[in-house]
Amino acid sequence: MTDINLTAVLFEQNDLRMEDCPIPSPGPGQVLLEMKEVGICGSDVHYWTHGRIGDFVLNAPMVLGHEASAVVSKLGEGVTSLKIGDRVAIEPGVPCRKCNYCKIGRYNLCLDMKFCATPPYDGNLARFYVHDADFCFKLPDHVSFEEGALLEPLSVAVHATNRAGVKLGNTVLVCGAGPIGLVNILTAKAKGAAFVCVTDLDASRLDMAKKLGADFTVQVTSRDPLVTVQAIEEALGDKADIAIECSGAAPSLKTAIYATKSGGVVVLVGLGQEMVEMPVVNAGVREVDIRGIFRYVNCYPTALAMIASGKVNVKPLVTHRFKLEESIKAFEAAKRGEGIKIMISCERKKL
Amino acid sequence: MAVKNLSAVLHAKLDLRLENRDVPAIGEEDVLIRMGPVGICGSDIKYWTHGYCSGVFVLRAPMVLGHEGAGTVVQTGSKVGNLKVGDRVAIEPGVPCLRCRICREGRYNLCPRMQFCATPPVHGNLTRLFKHPAAFCHRLPESVDLEHGALVEPLAVAIHACNRGGVKAGSLVLVCGAGPVGLLCMWVAKCAGALGVVVTDIDDQRLAFAKEKGADYVINVRGVEEPIAAQQIISAAGCSPDVTIECSGSDYSMTLGIHATHPGGSVVQVGRGTQIPSIPLTLAATKEVDIKGVFRYANCYPTAISLISSGQLPGLKSLISHHFPLAETEMAFKTALSRDAGAIKIIIECDQ
Numbered sequence: 257m258t259d260i261n262l263t264a265v266l267f268e269q270n271d272l273r274m275e276d277c278p279i280p281s282p283g284p285g286q287v288l289l290e291m292k293e294v295g296i297c298g299s300d301v302h303y304w305t306h307g308r309i310g311d312f313v314l315n316a317p318m319v320l321g322h323e324a325s326a327v328v329s330k331l332g333e334g335v336t337s338l339k340i341g342d343r344v345a346i347e348p349g350v351p352c353r354k355c356n357y358c359k360i361g362r363y364n365l366c367l368d369m370k371f372c373a374t375p376p377y378d379g380n381l382a383r384f385y386v387h388d389a390d391f392c393f394k395l396p397d398h399v400s401f402e403e404g405a406l407l408e409p410l411s412v413a414v415h416a417t418n419r420a421g422v423k424l425g426n427t428v429l430v431c432g433a434g435p436i437g438l439v440n441i442l443t444a445k446a447k448g449a450a451f452v453c454v455t456d457l458d459a460s461r462l463d464m465a466k467k468l469g470a471d472f473t474v475q476v477t478s479r480d481p482l483v484t485v486q487a488i489e490e491a492l493g494d495k496a497d498i499a500i501e502c503s504g505a506a507p508s509l510k511t512a513i514y515a516t517k518s519g520g521v522v523v524l525v526g527l528g529q530e531m532v533e534m535p536v537v538n539a540g541v542r543e544v545d546i547r548g549i550f551r552y553v554n555c556y557p558t559a560l561a562m563i564a565s566g567k568v569n570v571k572p573l574v575t576h577r578f579k580l581e582e583s584i585k586a587f588e589a590a591k592r593g594e595g596i597k598i599m600i601s602c603e604r605k606k607l
Numbered sequence: 608m609a610v611k612n613l614s615a616v617l618h619a620k621l622d623l624r625l626e627n628r629d630v631p632a633i634g635e636e637d638v639l640i641r642m643g644p645v646g647i648c649g650s651d652i653k654y655w656t657h658g659y660c661s662g663v664f665v666l667r668a669p670m671v672l673g674h675e676g677a678g679t680v681v682q683t684g685s686k687v688g689n690l691k692v693g694d695r696v697a698i699e700p701g702v703p704c705l706r707c708r709i710c711r712e713g714r715y716n717l718c719p720r721m722q723f724c725a726t727p728p729v730h731g732n733l734t735r736l737f738k739h740p741a742a743f744c745h746r747l748p749e750s751v752d753l754e755h756g757a758l759v760e761p762l763a764v765a766i767h768a769c770n771r772g773g774v775k776a777g778s779l780v781l782v783c784g785a786g787p788v789g790l791l792c793m794w795v796a797k798c799a800g801a802l803g804v805v806v807t808d809i810d811d812q813r814l815a816f817a818k819e820k821g822a823d824y825v826i827n828v829r830g831v832e833e834p835i836a837a838q839q840i841i842s843a844a845g846c847s848p849d850v851t852i853e854c855s856g857s858d859y860s861m862t863l864g865i866h867a868t869h870p871g872g873s874v875v876q877v878g879r880g881t882q883i884p885s886i887p888l889t890l891a892a893t894k895e896v897d898i899k900g901v902f903r904y905a906n907c908y909p910t911a912i913s914l915i916s917s918g919q920l921p922g923l924k925s926l927i928s929h930h931f932p933l934a935e936t937e938m939a940f941k942t943a944l945s946r947d948a949g950a951i952k953i954i955i956e957c958d959q
Contacts, residue, residue: 358711363711390707
């Protein structure tokens with residue numbers, strides 16, 4: 257097969273193939289990007305294994321990948337914010353910019369959002385990709401391409417902690433120590449949280465959580481949320497000011513609510529069942545607010561500043577590396593639940 | 608020969624001319640509007656009398672005036688989805704870039720690449736036919752006429768000011784200056800649930816009008832030192848205001864607001880006084896009275912239209928004191944300037 261623009265295309269559920277595609281051309285306001293690093297997200301894996309996520313259904317072949325960094329290779333008409341050779345992180349969702357959601361600063365809720373690797377829009381797991389220039393963020397020289405790709409999940413944590421109102425001195429409960437739980441630990445600490453307690457089923461995940469800054473870890477061993485709640489309260493000395501639920505598991509949601517102080521906030525990051533049993537009266541009468549998040553908004557600059565300043569170190573999150581040609585192997589490893597963040601390097605290696 | 612598009616063009620200070628300009632060609636995201644009523648603003652007057660405004664905006668080339676406008680859509684660009692021909696719209700005059708950080712954060716009024724009607728060098732809408740991006744033309748419901756549509760712009764200023772000040776149910780609000788902007792702030796504060804509004808001015812006629820239109824207390828502060836005037840306000844109202852909205856353009860009122868406002872409250876500066884005024888900043892700081900500037904508005908047009916259409920501003924049109932056809936724009940401006948005419952809001956009808 258030729259390799260002009262080797263691309264990872266999901267044809268339908270369980271049918272992921274490497275295809276060669278033409279190199280796209282940047283339109284006005286866009287740039288052509290030579291892709292460098294693309295991380296795999298749970299959603300990419302889910303589209304592959306299920307063909308849909310909720311109402312987003314794969315109806316036509318779609319390129320996967322949305323956690324990415326690249327080098328600017330060509331400028332579309334009118335682009336002045338970037339130049340050829342600039343190293344950038346790509347914010348994957350381009351909104352319409354002119355609807356009311358966009359105008360009030362909540363463009364993540366734009367109904368015409370074009371998001372990489374959410375059907376029907378292609379992602380960027382390829383050699384080359386075109387994107388709107390104003391959603392590409394120039395990386396300082398000392399920030400690596402892998403770190404650039406990690407700005408995407410880190411932005412999820414910036415948005416979650418923003419919505420939670422994490423501030424100086426808070427105690428924060430993070431439920432779930434997968435990659436998203438881990439970036440939330442890093443971000444909560446970067447925002448001055450005093451103590452972070454992390455729960456998970458898996459002891460080795462909790463070890464990583466500890467390494468990345470968790471003050472306390474609680475391994476979930478009982479189906480009864482109240483058992484976990486007691487362990488959390490023993491560790492923290494009290495309920496938490498804020499809980500960030502990153503597992504999507506119904507018992508964990510119950511734990512998060514019961515373990516949060518009255519007047520606190522529980523942020524739902526993890527996505528599980530559409531309908532769950534939830535102690536809504538307990539939350540209500542204690543004014544524990546429950547707030548969802550959808551991706552992130554105006555978070556890339558903050559995430560970049562956190563990494564560029566050295567306040568946050570995301571490098572330990574990358575545990576597996578593959579080349580673009582090996583994408584299917586990479587996805588298989590992801591499907592098996594191996595490691596934390598799997599990174600795919602898209603640069604065509606010179607012979 | 609080009610279709611006539613009569614427009615009120617300011618060539619230089621005090622040199623306002625009625626001219627035929629070309630009918631603008633619309634882009635795929637624009638609409639062409641047959642202009643109806645356009646209100647005159649203090650800034651239009653300032654450009655006419657001085658050739659500049661707010662210290663930083665300077666007229667350097669001929670510019671069509673007017674930015675408080677409404678009209679009817681007569682043509683739509685190929686990508687326009689929110690409007691159709693025949694829709695009546697209130698025109699939000701400021702078009703930001705929508706791509707910079709401040710736009711994306713929702714405060715597009717502060718966009719450094721803002722293109723604002725009748726702020727040099729961008730042409731305004733005192734014209735027969737006007738082109739504008741559809742995303743900044745707000746459809747008026749059936750119950751809201753074009754004249755109300757023209758009042759949406761200054762109403763948006765008042766909404767933004769009240770938002771910045773944090774006016775809410777139970778607030779006591781002090782409005783300094785009983786001109787159109789002050790009156791609008793008074794009404795918006797009441798819509799937001801303010802328990803009362805005190806209005807100050809140095810003109811008894813304006814104060815009488817404010818009282819008639821809903822002010823709970825009016826005080827003439829001509830010649831009264833600020834701390835004493837503050838006391839008069841607090842005595843009249845029975846407590847100190849939570850929010851002061853300064854709409855007079857006087858440094859005096861900024862100082863008055865700082866003295867009168869309750870600790871923890873806000874003074875919102877809508878009016879423009881001197882560039883570097885002498886005000887009791889230390890007093891404001893020790894009372895934690897926040898001083899908040901206002902620059903136009905962002906995301907206020909939908910609120911303005913919904914306040915009008917829900918009947919919460921029944922007296923809105925009483926602001927309108929004079930009408931002139933487009934050809935008499937200069938007379939309209941002279942009337943606005945003349946204190947004797949007792950003008951509040953002057954409307955120029957661009958389809959007459």
